[in-house]
Each structure stands twice: as structure tokens, then as C-alpha cells.
Amino acid sequence: MRHRPLRDGPWGNLPSELGRFIGRGAELAELGRLLDSSRLVTVTGVGGVGKSRLVLAAARSAAEAAQGARGTQGAQGAEGTLAARAAQDRHGDGVWLAELASVRDPALLELTVSEALGLTDHTTRPPRTVLAEHLAGRRLLLVLDGFEQLVDETADLVGDLLRRSPGLRVLAAGRRPLALAGELAFPLAPPVPEEALALLAARAGAADPAFAVTAANRDALVEVCERLDGIPLALELAAARLRTLSPEQVLARLENRFALLTGGARGALPRHRALRTAIGWSHELCTPAQRLLWARLSVFAGQFDLDAAEYVCSGPDLPVEDVLDLVGELQDQSLLVREETAAGVRFRMLETVRVYGAGWLGSLGDARRLRRRHRDWYTGLATWCELDWFSPRQPEVAALVEAELPNLRLALECCLDEPDEVHLAQYLAGTLWFYWAGCGRLTEGRHWLDRTLEPTGGVPTEYENSRLKALWVLGYVAALQGDAAASMSALHECRDAAAQSGNALASAYAVHRLGCLALVSDDMARARELLGTALERYRAVGELNSNVLMCQVELGMALAFQGELPGALALCREVREICEERGERWTKAYALYVLAYAALDAGDAPEARRLLNECVAINHAFHDLVGLVLALELLALVTVAEGDPAEAALLQGAAEPMWGGVGLQLFGSGYFNAPRLMCLERAGELLGAERYAAYAAEGRELSREALVGRAQRGPGERGVRAWVSRQAGRGGAGGPRTSRRAAAADQP
Numbered sequence: 001m002r003h004r005p006l007r008d009g010p011w012g013n014l015p016s017e018l019g020r021f022i023g024r025g026a027e028l029a030e031l032g033r034l035l036d037s038s039r040l041v042t043v044t045g046v047g048g049v050g051k052s053r054l055v056l057a058a059a060r061s062a063a064e065a066a067q068g069a070r071g072t073q074g075a076q077g078a079e080g081t082l083a084a085r086a087a088q089d090r091h092g093d094g095v096w097l098a099e100l101a102s103v104r105d106p107a108l109l110e111l112t113v114s115e116a117l118g119l120t121d122h123t124t125r126p127p128r129t130v131l132a133e134h135l136a137g138r139r140l141l142l143v144l145d146g147f148e149q150l151v152d153e154t155a156d157l158v159g160d161l162l163r164r165s166p167g168l169r170v171l172a173a174g175r176r177p178l179a180l181a182g183e184l185a186f187p188l189a190p191p192v193p194e195e196a197l198a199l200l201a202a203r204a205g206a207a208d209p210a211f212a213v214t215a216a217n218r219d220a221l222v223e224v225c226e227r228l229d230g231i232p233l234a235l236e237l238a239a240a241r242l243r244t245l246s247p248e249q250v251l252a253r254l255e256n257r258f259a260l261l262t263g264g265a266r267g268a269l270p271r272h273r274a275l276r277t278a279i280g281w282s283h284e285l286c287t288p289a290q291r292l293l294w295a296r297l298s299v300f301a302g303q304f305d306l307d308a309a310e311y312v313c314s315g316p317d318l319p320v321e322d323v324l325d326l327v328g329e330l331q332d333q334s335l336l337v338r339e340e341t342a343a344g345v346r347f348r349m350l351e352t353v354r355v356y357g358a359g360w361l362g363s364l365g366d367a368r369r370l371r372r373r374h375r376d377w378y379t380g381l382a383t384w385c386e387l388d389w390f391s392p393r394q395p396e397v398a399a400l401v402e403a404e405l406p407n408l409r410l411a412l413e414c415c416l417d418e419p420d421e422v423h424l425a426q427y428l429a430g431t432l433w434f435y436w437a438g439c440g441r442l443t444e445g446r447h448w449l450d451r452t453l454e455p456t457g458g459v460p461t462e463y464e465n466s467r468l469k470a471l472w473v474l475g476y477v478a479a480l481q482g483d484a485a486a487s488m489s490a491l492h493e494c495r496d497a498a499a500q501s502g503n504a505l506a507s508a509y510a511v512h513r514l515g516c517l518a519l520v521s522d523d524m525a526r527a528r529e530l531l532g533t534a535l536e537r538y539r540a541v542g543e544l545n546s547n548v549l550m551c552q553v554e555l556g557m558a559l560a561f562q563g564e565l566p567g568a569l570a571l572c573r574e575v576r577e578i579c580e581e582r583g584e585r586w587t588k589a590y591a592l593y594v595l596a597y598a599a600l601d602a603g604d605a606p607e608a609r610r611l612l613n614e615c616v617a618i619n620h621a622f623h624d625l626v627g628l629v630l631a632l633e634l635l636a637l638v639t640v641a642e643g644d645p646a647e648a649a650l651l652q653g654a655a656e657p658m659w660g661g662v663g664l665q666l667f668g669s670g671y672f673n674a675p676r677l678m679c680l681e682r683a684g685e686l687l688g689a690e691r692y693a694a695y696a697a698e699g700r701e702l703s704r705e706a707l708v709g710r711a712q713r714g715p716g717e718r719g720v721r722a723w724v725s726r727q728a729g730r731g732g733a734g735g736p737r738t739s740r741r742a743a744a745a746d747q748p
Contacts, residue, residue, distance in 0.1 A: 012063055012094035012140075013116060014056065021057045022202055023195030024050070031058045031186060035141070035171060036090075038184040039162055042172040045188035047352035048233025048278075051173040052145050054188060059095045059143045059171060066091040090169060093140040101146030101351045102302040102406040105413065106153040111444055113142070113157070118704075120625045121660075122442040124483050128157065132164045133660075139167035146351060147174045155180055196230035197222060203239035207334075211242060220247035227254055227277075233352060234278030240334040241285065254281055279356045282333060291360070292318055293326045294335060298357030299370045302406035303339065303346040308381075312373045343396075343403035371414050378404065378411035379424060382431045389434045390545045392583025398622055401435045408432070412448055423463035425452040430469035433476065434546065438586045440623035442477050449474040453490075461501075468494050468506035472513055479517045480626055487517050508537035512551045522669050524558050531555040549575045549587045556594045561671040565598045589618035589627050596634060597675075605641040612638060613712045620708045628708075629658040630672070635711055637679040642715045645683035649692045652679060653699030654707045 031054065034041045043051045098116035103109055110127035121130040142161075147154040155178040158170055162180075172178060177185040191199065197213070200221060204211045213221060224247060228234035241250050254277070283291060296313035297304070309327060314320035327347065330336040336347045349357070361367045381404065385397045401408070408428070415425035429448040436445025452470055475491035478484075495510035497503075515530030531554050538548045552571050560568035572591040579588035596611035612635045619627035632655045640648035655676075684692045702710065 012059075012096045013118070014059055014063060014095060014097055014143075017056070017060070020202065021053060022199045023191050024054055024057070027054060027186075027188065028057055028061070031055075031171075032061060034184050034186060035062065035169065038182060039169045040158065040172070040178070040180060040183045041170070041186060042174065042177045042183055043186045043188050044174060044177055046231070047175060047355075048231050048350075049188050049190055050232040051188055053232070055143055055145060055171050055173045056097070059097065059141060062091050062141050063095040066095070090139060091141045093138040093167075095141040095143065097143045097145065099145050100150065100154070104149060104301075105409065106150055107447055108409065108444070109150055109153050109157060111447075113144075117142075120440045120623065122440075122481050122625060123660075124446070124478075124481050124486075127443065128160065132161060135161060135165035135168050137167070138165070141169045141171060144170060144172040144174075147172060147178075148176070151176065151178065154178060190230035191232070193222065193225060193230065196225040196235060199232060200225055200235045200239055203236050204242040207240055208243040217247040220251050224251050224254065227251070231278065233350065236334050237278050237282045240332065241282075243332075253285065276356075279353060282335065283356070283360070286330075286333070286335075289318060289322060290326055290329055290333075293323065294330060294353075294357045295361040295364060296357075296366075296370055297330075297336075297349060298354045298361055299367070299374045300349075300354075300407060301410045303341070303348045303403060304407065305344060305346050308377055308407075309347070311377050312370065341403055342399040346403065374407070375411040375414040375424070378407050379428050379431075382408065382428055386431050386434060389438075389586075390582060390584055394583065394585050395621065398435070398439050401432070402439070412452075416451060422452060423466045426463075426470040427466035428452075430466065430473045433473040434586075436473070436477055437480060438546075438622055438624055440625050442481055445477050446474070446481065449477060464497070464501055465503060465506065468498055468501075468503055469509075471497075472506060472509040475510070475513045476516070479513060479520065484517060484521065487513070491517070504537060504541050505543060508534050508541065508543065509547070511537065512547070515551070516554055519554055519558055520669055520672070522671055524562050524671070527558045528555065528562075531558065546584055546587045549578060549584070550590060553587060553590045553594060556591070560594055560597055565601060568594055569598050585618050586622055586624065586627075589615045589624070589631070592618075593627070593631055593634065596631075596638075600634070600638055600641065605638050608638045609635070609642070609714060616708060616711055620704070625658060629655050632658070632707070632711055633672075633679075634675050636683075637675040640679050640682045640686075644715060645686040646691070646695050647710075648679055648683045649687060649695035650699035650702075651707075651711060652676065652683070653696030654702050654711075655699075656696070657700055658704075 031041065031043070035058065043055050045051050096117050098113045100109070100112060103112050110131055114121065114127055114131055117131075117134065119130060119134055121127070123130075144154065144158070151174065154172075154174075158172070158178060159180050161168055162170065162182075177183055190196065201211070201213045224238055225235065228238060238250055238254075245253070283294070286294065293309075293313055296318070297309060299312065300308070306324060306327060310320050310323045314323055318326075327336060331338055331347070335353055336349060339346050339348065358367070361370060382401075385401055388394075388397050391397075412425055412428055415421045415428060425448075429445070429452045432445065432448075435441055436449075449470055453467070453474065471490045471494035475487045475489075475494065478487035478490065491510050491514050494506060495514070498506035498510060511530050512534035515527050515534055518524075518527035518530055531551055534551050535548070535555065538544070538551065552575050556568040556571035556575075559565070559571070572594040575591040576588055576595070579585065579591065592611045592615040596608040596615065599605075599611060600608040612631050615631040616628060616635065619625075619631060632651055636648045636651035636655070639645075639651060680692075687695065699707070
């Protein structure tokens with residue numbers, strides 16, 4: 001059986017190793033042996049003992065073995081060949097990491113794992129079903145790190161996936177086992193004394209290049225390691241202090257705090273108390289301002305930036321102008337980690353450090369107030385991002401919201417935890433429409449929109465606008481998922497309530513999305529009527545943004561599908577001009593699709609390809625699977641018109657599994673389906689059924705990155721065979737309209 005990679009080639013998504021992995025050779029070898037003999041291995045141990053680093057090291061070894069196996073089998077002896085084949089058999093589809101520490105909502109567990117695997121699914125299918133279907137025929141290692149807060153849900157998911165996916169192996173890291181049949185638990189102890197000293201020395205040397213282990217300080221350093229039971233996180237915190245304190249001073253300060261912070265004798269401390277000692281000792285060595293910031297920063301989930309820290313954590317007792325310096329001081333003490341991301345410089349706390357700070361925040365009685373400040377910041381951030389989406393900063397906005405997703409989830413939870421703040425949850429979930437619809441997050445958007453609209457107690461009249469926004473966004477998301485019934489229900493409710501309250505803007509959005517629903521349902525007459533009405537209402541209230549321009553594009557689609565190409569061209573050229581003036585790219589991609597459709601219909605395949613290449617690049621950059629797969633379907637027809645039916649068949653094959661993540665193929669629409677049917681007919685006639693099927697099967701093997709790169713190559717770059725060009729010339733190069741009426745007539 002052949003297996004296709006999940007994305008970006010077959011080797012997974014493991015992060016680069018930032019620091020040298022020190023010691024643990026015996027544990028790494030044993031873990032590798034366990035992974036050879038069991039499909040589920042769980043590394044357990046106290047927080048800070050090094051579980052995450054060990055499983056990542058084991059995962060990298062597994063990925064390197066599988067990756068190396070493909071290229072070296074022919075040059076190895078019999079024994080090496082068998083080992084290479086075994087590695088390829090176990091992990092031929094890669095090694096994938098899902099970080100679960102920041103996931104608190106059980107409903108997001110499966111989505112998080114899906115995202116780690118690079119899966120995008122816009123349908124209403126349960127995420128677990130999607131996961132199981134994608135894993136069923138693959139051989140891969142899935143690494144789950146930080147599942148303690150959802151141990152029961154994780155165990156249920158892992159057990160189900162292992163039963164349904166015979167080629168799946170799971171390596172998990174947590175503070176306790178999953179307690180599943182067949183699980184091999186690997187309790188991780190602190191490293192041996194020699195390795196503990198090597199780790200302490202390496203981390204101290206990284207902080208201060210002048211540091212060295214000498215005969216004079218060796219005994220004190222060894223005792224520091226012993227006092228901290230060799231726990232890696234404790235040693236790293238101690239190493240940060242060696243930049244300013246001598247080993248003897250570190251030892252003395254630790255001695256002074258030892259009995260107080262552990263509540264017991266020095267002689268026989270459990271490891272978890274030693275860890276608390278190390279963190280508590282770092283806490284005691286902080287200034288009062290540093291301790292306060294540490295506690296307040298614990299309110300964040302995952303990463304955060306300096307602006308967020310300054311707003312959320314500042315106050316009369318912590319001036320905003322002091323936060324920058326305090327963040328740097330906490331970073332110097334290894335309590336904060338600085339990271340470069342697509343969204344800029346960000347910071348995060350190790351989970352154990354964050355939990356300790358959260359405990360202090362709770363003891364201060366300030367947790368609820370800080371959660372509300374956190375909620376307010378991220379509600380404001382979403383508002384700003386929605387406005388900035390209609391600007392040249394669109395890619396930066398997408399990257400920022402992606403980075404802030406854990407914090408936005410936390411803000412939504414905070415709103416839903418307070419019965420009188422449901423309207424804020426509705427506002428926040430509705431405001432993120434551009435992320436749900438434009439960045440490949442339909443399933444998660446549907447989750448939050450459904451949750452915010454669940455309460456039956458009603459929303460006070462002064463907050464009705466928030467509910468109406470959530471309703472039309474829900475209708476939009478459901479329509480893109482192919483859930484016409486849910487979409488219709490939400491949009492009718494929004495339209496009727498907007499009419500009663502006199503909310504002209506919400507009414508326009510409801511009518512617009514009802515028109516979009518008619519468009520994908522092949523009711524072109526109604527789509528034209530509703531979309532035209534919506535445009536008039538938008539103009540009447542002065543609304544102009546990506547949604548309004550999308551309404552104009554959708555009206556252009558309806559005209560194009562009915563053969564009224566001049567009107568469609570005028571509408572979409574105007575949208576393209578406005579988008580270029582404003583720097584808007586997402587809606588522009590859909591306008592380019594319609595313009596390419598018209599160019600191909602006019603027989604101008606080179607112009608259609610130029611337009612679609614840009615369309616594909618934009619949709620891929622935003623992870624907009626709906627726009628991407630539509631463009632690829634039309635590009636396949638362009639390719640057969642260029643004289644390469646084999647490549648066209650490959651593109652059609654590649655598009656098929658993508659529709660599985662979007663919903664009903666081409667929305668079940670005869671109009672959207674016409675280019676596919678024409679391409680299938682022409683390519684099939686030129687290649688024959690057997691060769692067409694072979695090329696389509698090859699396309700289904702492509703990762704999305706490889707597919708996008710290949711789709712954008714023109715005929716000159718592909719080196720089209722002369723005989724193919726001659727044969728294709730007999731089929732003509734007309735556009736999609738010739739089979740549209742027949743395709744539409746086939747629809748029930």
C-alpha cells in the first residue's frame with residue numbers, strides 16, 4: 001500500500017533544537033527500544049524533570065532514522081537494510097508534535113492535534129472522525145506533550161485513534177500515564193550526578209561565557225545539583241543565578257530557604273518538593289516588583305507580547321513604564337523565554353513556572369481582576385485586527401491572530417464563565433469572522449459561535465448588536481461548511497431580529513450571506529437579487545470592507561455563471577482596483593478567480609493562468625482552503641487547454657482530498673462543478689481512463705506545499721511533451737461555459 005504525506009513532505013513538524021541536548025543517553029536508548037516494541041509509550045515524571053526535551057530528542061532520532069532510510073537502503077548491508085526498512089515502516093509518514101499544555105477546553109483537543117498534523121477540515125464532521133480517516137492508512141509517530149489537564153479526554157482520543165489506525169504510534173509526555181491497555185510507561189528520573197553537573201555547567205556557560213567548572217568551585221556545584229535532586233528545570237534556574245553569584249553563594253542562599261520552602265527535613269525530599277524549592281528559591285530571590293509581574297504574567301496562555309504584558313499587568317503598584325525592564329530581568333533569570341515568531345518578538349513562561357505564578361496570583365486575591373484585564377485586552381486586539389484586516393497589513397494580522405489564538409480562546413472562556421458577559425463572547429466570536437473564514441479556521445469558529453449563542457436566557461437589548469453579529473457570522477461559517485440548514489436558520493433569525501430592532505447594518509449582512517447561500521445552492525436568480533440588495537444596503541450605511549467587496553465578487557460570480565461576462569468583469573475589476581488601493585489581498589484572490597474564469601472562457605489561457613497563479617499564492621498564504629481548491633480546479637482546466645492533460649489530471653486528483661476537508665465537493669453546485677467536468681472530459685479523452693486515473697492518483701500523493709509549487713508552473717516550466725500538445729490541440733481551448741448548462745441540469 002502506498003501512503004501519502006500529510007504536508008510539507010513526510011517528515012513532520014518537529015521544532016529546531018534551540019539548545020544542545022545534554023546527557024540522557026541511556027534513557028534515550030531505552031525509550032527508542034520501547035517505541036520499537038509498543039505503539040504507545042508515555043514518559044512520566046514531575047514537572048521540570050525533562051520529559052519534553054527527552055521525547056523531542058527521541059522523536060528527532062525517529063524522524064532522522066526514517067528520513068535517512070529512504071536514501072541509504074541501497075548502500076547498506078543486509079542488517080542495515082533491515083533496520084532502515086523497519087524505520088521506514090514505522091514512521092514512513094513522519095513524526096508530528098502536538099503541544100497540548102495550553103489547551104484547556106476538551107472540545108479543542110482534537111482540533112489541536114489536527115492542526116499539528118497539518119489537517120484542515122471545514123466540514124461539520126466531528127474532528128475525531130477527520131483525524132481517524134486521515135491516520136487510517138498512514139505510518140507515523142504522534143508526539144503528545146503536556147496533556148495533564150485533559151488526561152481523561154486525551155486517553156479516550158489516543159485509545160480510539162490507536163484502535164482505528166494500525167500504523168499509528170504515540171509517544172506522550174505527562175505527569176501521569178494515560179492508563180490505556182498496551183501502554184508502556186517510562187518514569188523519568190532526574191539525570192545521574194555527572195549529567196546534572198554537565199547540564200548546570202552548560203547552561204551557566206551559555207549565560208556567562210566566562211563561567212567554567214574548576215577545582216575550586218566543583219564541590220559547591222555538585223552540592224547544588226544534589227540539593228536540587230538534579231532536576232533539569234531547577235538546574236537551569238540555578239544556572240541563571242551563576243551569572244551574578246558564585247557557586248558558594250548560590251548554595252548558601254539555597255540552604256537558607258530550603259527548610260522554609262519545602263516544609264520538611266533536608267535529608268530526603270521528594271522530587272516535586274525539590275522542584276518547588278528551586279522555583280520558590282528563584283521567587284524569593286526576585287524583587288517584589290519582579291514577583292508581582294511573575295504572578296500577573298501567569299494569566300496568559302502560551303505566548304504574549306510586550307504590549308499585552310504592559311496593559312494587562314500594569315497598575316498603581318506596577319507602573320507601565322517599569323514592565324519592559326522587569327520582563328528583561330525575568331528573562332535573565334530564565335523565568336521567561338524570548339522567541340522570534342512571524343508575529344514579532346514574543347515571550348512565554350515554562351508551564352511549571354506559570355503554574356507557580358498562578359498560585360501566587362490566587363493567593364493575592366487578584367486572579368479574577370487580571371483575567372478580566374486579559375479579556376479586555378484581547379477583545380480590543382480582535383477589534384483592531386478586524387479593522388486592520390482591510391489594509392496592507394492583512395498578512396501580519398493573520399500571523400498575529402494565529403499566534404494569539406491560545407489567549408483569544410482564554411478570553412472567550414472568560415466571557416462564557418460569567419453569565420452576564422455572554423454578549424462579550426458573542427462580540428468576540430463574531431469579530432473574528434475574518435480569521436474563521438479567511439484563515440482556514442471554520443471548524444473552530446463554528447465551535448465558539450455555537451457556544452456563545454447557546455444560552456437561552458436572552459441578551460439585554462443594549463447588547464443585541466453583538467448577538468446579531470454572531471448570528472450572521474454563524475450563518476456565513478455554516479454556509480461555507482455546506483450546512484445549509486444551520487446557515488439558513490441563523491441568517492433568518494438575524495434578518496428578522498435586525499428588522500425589528502432597526503439595525504440596518506446587521507440586516508445587510510444577513511441578506512448578503514443569504515445571497516451567498518443561494519449562490520452555492522445554484523439558485524442564481526435569487527443570489528443576484530439578494531446580493532444586489534445587500535450591496536445597496538451596504539452603500540446606504542457607508543460600509544466598505546472585505547465583506548462588502550466579497551459581496552460584489554459573489555454577485556460577479558452569479559453573473560458569470562449565467563453567461564453575463566461583461567457585467568461580471570466590471571464588478572470584479574472594480575473590486576481588484578479597490579483591493580490594490582487598500583492593500584487588501586484575501587478578497588482580491590476571489591476577484592481574480594472570476595476574472596480568470598472569464599479569461600479562459602474567452603480563450604485566453606495565458607491570462608487565466610497569470611491570474612490564477614496569484615490567486616493560488618494568496619489563498620495558500622492565508623490557509624484559505626475554500627479559495628485554494630476552487631482556484632486549483634479552474635487551473636486544471638487551464639492546464640488541459642495549454643496542452644498538458646496529464647498535469648491537469650494530476651491537479652484534479654490533488655484537489656479531491658482537499659474537498660474532503662472543505663465539505664461537499666464544489667458545494668454540490670453544477671455551476672462551480674462545470675470546469676471540473678470539462679477538464680475531466682477533455683483530459684480523459686486524451687489520456688484514456690487508465691492513464692487519467694494513474695495521474696490523478698499521483699496528484700493525491702502530493703503534499704499541499706508541493707501541490708501549490710507545481711500548480712504555479714507554466715507550460716514552459718513543465719516541459720510539455722510535443723505529442724501531448726498535438727493531441728490536446730484537437731480538443732480546443734474553450735472555457736467552462738460550454739458544459740455549464742448540462743452540468744447544472746444534472747443537479748436535483
